Amino acid sequence: MSTPARPVPHDGLLRIEDCLDDDGAVVVPAGVNLISLIDRNIANVGDAPAYRFLDYSGANEGVATELTWTRLGQRLRGVAARIQRVAARGDRVAILAPQGLDYVTAFFGAIKAGTIAVPLFAPELQGHAQRLDTALRDSQPSVVVTTSAAAANVRSFLADLDGVPAPRVVILDEITDTDEFEPVDLDLDDVSHLQYTSGATRAPAGVEITHRAVGTNLIQMILSIDLLDRKVHGLSWLPLFHDMGLSMIGFPAVYGGHSTLMSPTAFLRRPHRWIKAMSDGAREGRVVTAAPNFAYEYAAQRGRPGPGENLDLSKAVLILGSEPVDIDAITAFNEAFTPHGLPPNAFRPSYGIAEATLFVATIAPQARAAAVYLDRGALGEGRAVPVPADDEGAVAHVSCGQVARSQWAVIVDPDTGAELADGHIGEIWLHGDNIGRGYWGRPEETRRAFGARLTSRLPTRSHAEGVAAEANWLRTGDLGCYLDGELYVTGRRADLIVVDSRQHYPQDIEATAERASSMVRPGHVTAFTVDGDLVLVAERASGTARMDPAPAAAAIRDAVRARHGLPVADVQFVAAGAIPRTTSGKLARGACRTEYVDGRR
Template structure:
């Protein structure tokens, strides 16, 4: 097979075929009984000697030590861990994975599902700055068992000691479970509408909540992703450093289960310390066939800055597909990465701006396989008023909107007036509502909020050019809380309803102010600015928190503060009440790397940076 060919690879007998997951009219519909455990069992039976997951361990060497797990080896470990879980937990009990990135994490996640439990992918307590999120998730999900590793055991036990006795789960160490335990495994009949796992939201605009993801939602979303990104060539593999407790990180270990392929994993810390490790891993797999990866804005910016190979390095990115899924996607990040890595074969079409949320399992839309990332400039004032009006890039009020492409097959996305529940025409900004089999079942133990969010009813679809065609009038819709619009067949995400701020009588998107702040002074670290409002005697007041750029620690901030205030006033006609310029790392971020504006505002009000 020619290198980079997109002709479908002939599957070994017995593996799932993508065409078996499509109806006669091309809609995504899983065959009966298809779940992650059943897919893994197929792979164990038919491609057992093939590598399933490879972990690059950089803890002891800059070169990295590759640890591999075949499908057969994975099958042995899953039976053993699942059998042990069956001996200490009842079916439907939650099993939390509190472990570092690595193959044991993969085993723990899949084994929890295989045992008939509900997996709760979390993280080891040593993750800096996220103890409150972990505590919230544990108290909410109430796991009966925690799976961890030898390396994390002490930290896990110390953390669990702070829970009330009634909530303290039993702790199992994955390495201490022998393969022979698998002899006691009892097969479990799993219904596709049973809950596979709880995916906790990032907490960027509210405390984290657990989304109930069913087996049907998992399988449907993986097929949608494979079709949308054109991963039909079975000689496609993954490379990922994304945390395995994150929805995209889980998808990167999920899609090889569909194919019987493999993913190469590394830790987020290994990537951050030396981003060229990501590039080298992509290059290595690119030589074998197609390779897919995913990351948020900051990773592309960081890699373009610190991860460039040396001239003459043997790096080949010709077969790479790169998902960028931040909200909103930064065209500057894409341009910087393309400029840095085009000399190493990176196609102009490689980077795929995409949109996804935990409530939809993950994937919602992406750009076409043969399309380059595109940006549309719209008038900022019109955007704030709810209309997308294109302008030239050099217009004084122009703001960039990166296209998120087309919605996945068998998923409907309507732009809706959140107050009237009526569908809005193309070019109007509204809340995006979703309908499809990839949508989660609801929020764990929150029936009223689940009803409001997952079971909304669309009152008045458009009579012409509706994006709801084919959906029954009585169907449930998911309210995403995200704002966006359609234009010329493309979907654009403009921001979150909860993030918008009301200041000086206007509703403002904070990311527009944040971009202006980054442009105002070289002291500001681009992408590390948070804008929000706080109450004052004369109404809401605008506050800006900005981190210092590298190499500016000794620079006087007074000039930068004045420049920021002046530029925000000039571009937005808004008065900045307060500006804080802080060291790198000061602004709280979610576990997926998003700005945590809610937490940042809370810290400011608590006087953290007085």
């Protein structure tokens, strides 16, 4: 058992050691939460920047607006006071605003008011109306906060939500500063916000994230990624309703740093904007940013500097948070930007999940991202057997390093609950104070996912050492293993393709299909089964709209049979953008399968 954290002095910026007990375990002291941390920053570094937003909309090209900690505090009092007039403590307050500084103040303002923030998005986000509908019906907010620019679309969307009590709509940019705010005591075990899952394998669910979980996970991330230098600042285009996006506005609050934000659209239209912002940020210190596989590949293809442009990426820290991490994305980015000073240890392949607030594991700060090659046949049997990279059956897997301090990850046989030895693949189960409280309004799902119990542990070198025998564990739904003391994530249980009792990972089959034909748009092919038959759906690569897909489909069938020993029942080519993706950019294989089945009826 850990000892209590040391008493935290109320003056000065928070010190990381104030959140560690005598044994070095992470223990968030009472009274420490995002709002108290912001108040500390106001008192100590009030004139320093807190958040910047680079605006690329309309005629703007990176016009920067900024909130200092003092100005943020003023805005939060106004927003919180307005929310308190129309919502009771514990009510849900949904944020349906575009990316920007108003979103930041809405999120923190809802928490400051004593309500539960529900970070979502404005209805104009294309292709995700069903996710927004699901989240609003599930959380049933009493208040929705938005901006005047998005208000008409928000009201129209809310009007179509039959059977849901109509929430009050608060317009952020119409709120003025006020002294009418009533201070609220925030207990560590109160819910800070509902983090909706990505919906990659099932309908989105709202994870109840407590103040304790937020504080614990931010400290874990800072320690693991080595963000202790107060000059480290964040850079992110990730959606602020996404767990990784929220973390990029959370960690500066811990010690008075700052984050620079831009919109996902700004990145997608010109990925070089992200790269240039990394370089510009180097003048102020190290720059930490985060993105999934596709973003690094996309930036390597479309974000390279123009002739004569001087970039400085020597201070970049790159979190790669996809599951599983793709070594090709790392290689492509390194090849593109090493000539511009990118350090060999810039990448931090990481593992995270919404139910754990976000962060679970990453490699050591001085380590270099690397892959091991595992035998495909053994993987199908649930074993991780290293082979040479040039082996015919070699499949690359990237290490996610070590689990964060005061967090535990065990590899478990999901059918028996028994811990598996290193080198065996099973479901990843997690334990720690960073784990969410459960799913909002879903007691049965909560008991199954958050109330798992280990039936047996390894007699030696158990990864559960230090956790009480009767403790609850989180079933992640992710598959992985330990090799040489490091965690590897191999895929999702729900995505596994099982044919003739053998397991196949969809990303492995998808990579084979992509290599088999140049007609496949890179990174845009999904594999799944329908009635036991293997189906692949691929987006057409640029310039192939008029090509006959039959030869490409035949090449894919031949390649999949040769490499995986699997017959392919159907190969379909669709237009670019047709395959559904989650709001975080992951392939939504389940949604693609549903569309495929519906299209055959």
